[in-house]
Amino acid sequence: MKSFEFFAAKDSNHAVTLLAQHAANAKVKIIAGGTDLLADLKFAAHGPDVVVDISRADDLKNITMTEQGLNIGALVTHTQIMRSPLICQLFPALVDAAHTIGAVQTRNLGTLGGNLVTAVPSMDSGPTLMALEAIVTIAGNGGRRQVPLSEFFVGPRKTILKPDELLTEIIIPKQNVGKPTHFLKFGLRKGQALALVNVAASFWVDWEKNAFLAPRIALGAVAPKVIRAPQAEAYLEGRTITPEAMAEAGRVAVGDAKPISDFRASAEYRRHLVAVLTKRALEGAWALAQTRRLEGSNGKRNA
Ligand SMILES: Cc1cc2nc3c(=O)[nH]c(=O)nc-3n(C[C@H](O)[C@H](O)[C@H](O)COP(=O)(O)OP(=O)(O)OC[C@H]3O[C@@H](n4cnc5c(N)ncnc54)[C@H](O)[C@@H]3O)c2cc1C
Structure with a gap:
């Protein structure tokens, strides 16, 4: 070294x-x-x-609800995410994603900010945050700026951060707090494996019409960076929630993905995974929406 x-x-x-x-x-x-x-x-x-x-910067280690939404400091570790009562209640998908990262030692040390800045396409915290339209705050000598996470990633291991800039926080905007979301990862093993494909899906429910509202689907490891699946989202918007619609959205999402073949999986296998995992992620978000409605908790879109 x-x-x-x-x-x-x-x-x-x-x-x-x-x-x-x-x-x-x-x-x-x-x-x-x-x-x-x-x-x-x-x-x-x-x-x-x-x-x-920056590991001693305690001001970057908080998880708080603010006027803007749920604010997660860049130094919050994956273990902290898994143990946060606020995140467990509102965003179980973030907990699931954190739980798939490495092993206990890696999760104890590894931070959410570090995961995003490393910007590998298979990162596990990216898809859920993208499906929730997260925003990041960047601090530099000239002040602070905020950008959507979708614009933060440029390509494999590349972000918009300048050499003198620091990622300080990740914000899930207020209108998406409590939005039913589900994350799934498929690796070659259950633990300590990078994703062949990972997917997150979120949507609100129009309970009168039993229809998808603001569906968001994010895909990892199938493009140079974590991407949204715009064609699949457009297919679902306003559509009646049925198992067939979720399966079809999975097939449409395949057209949004641009996977490559590498030593871990072929592009064809990854395309198959996109279809299956997207459908299952939608089913998971739907199950959560129904549970929350039964509990009388946050099943509705926020103002
Ligand atoms: C054994 C092992 C297994 C792993 N498994 C997975 C896995 O399954 N899924 C997965 O997604 N990842 C996995 N990882 C990757 C890694 O653990 C995560 O990406 C972790 O979250 C990185 O955070 P960190 O704080 O350790 O980052 P660091 O190593 O400290 O930094 C990573 C990069 O980000 C920059 N950086 C860090 N914080 C900031 C900031 N606030 N502002 C600007 N730049 C910053 C650093 O300069 C560096 O370039 C694994 C790693 C190991 C070693």
């Missing part, structure tokens, strides 16, 4: 200051949980000159 200078940030503002000081003249890397970065550093021919450690 190449040697580098190391700075520990006290909080997110300090991290931004450190990035501003060093990013113009040196190759700078942020370290959060280190589960991705340390593996990269061991094998990188051109490692960073400076590493900024």
Whole structure:
């Protein structure tokens, strides 16, 4: 491993200051949980000159409900997501996604922010957040900006982050808080395996017409980045909820995916998985919507 200078940030503002000081003249890397970065550093021919450690920035470790929606700090770990009463109640799909990431040790250290910034197409937290139309906040020397998560990813391992910018929070907008959502991952093993395909589906229900409202489908590992499935979403919008409609949406979603063949699976097998997992993810969201309606809880679209 190449040697580098190391700075520990006290909080997110300090991290931004450190990035501003060093990013113009040196190759700078942020370290959060280190589960991705340390593996990269061991094998990188051109490692960073400076590493900024943000793991002590407690202001990035909160899960709170704000005026804007559910706000998850970038340093929240996958284990914290699984243990958050707020997330367990409102977004069990996020808990399911976190639970599929690596093993206990990886989930204890690995952060939501690190998972998104690594930006591998098979990442497990991306699809659910995309299906919930999450927004991310980015902090830099010039201030803070917010962008939809769908615009944050550029390609494999590429995001819109500039070298002096920090991802600070992930927000699920208020209008989607409690939206019935379901996540599914298919890997070569049940644990410690990257997704061959992962899918999340969300929709509100028009209970009078028994129809899909604002359906959102997000697919992982079938394109250079996590993508939405616009044709399948358009097919479902306003349509009566039936098993046939969900199966057909799965077939339509295949047309939205652009999988490649690699050593883990062929493109053809991945297309088959898209159809099956999309249908099952829709069924899962439908089951959750019905349960919530019976419980008299959040089955309706928020104002
Ligand atoms: C054994 C093992 C199994 C794994 N299994 C899975 C799996 O099943 N599914 C899955 O999705 N992932 C998996 N991962 C990947 C990894 O654990 C996750 O992506 C993790 O969430 C990364 O978070 P981190 O805090 O460790 O990131 P780090 O390693 O600290 O950082 C990762 C990258 O993000 C940048 N970064 C981190 N935080 C920020 C921030 N706030 N702002 C700007 N840049 C930032 C870093 O500079 C670096 O480039 C696995 C990893 C290991 C080692």
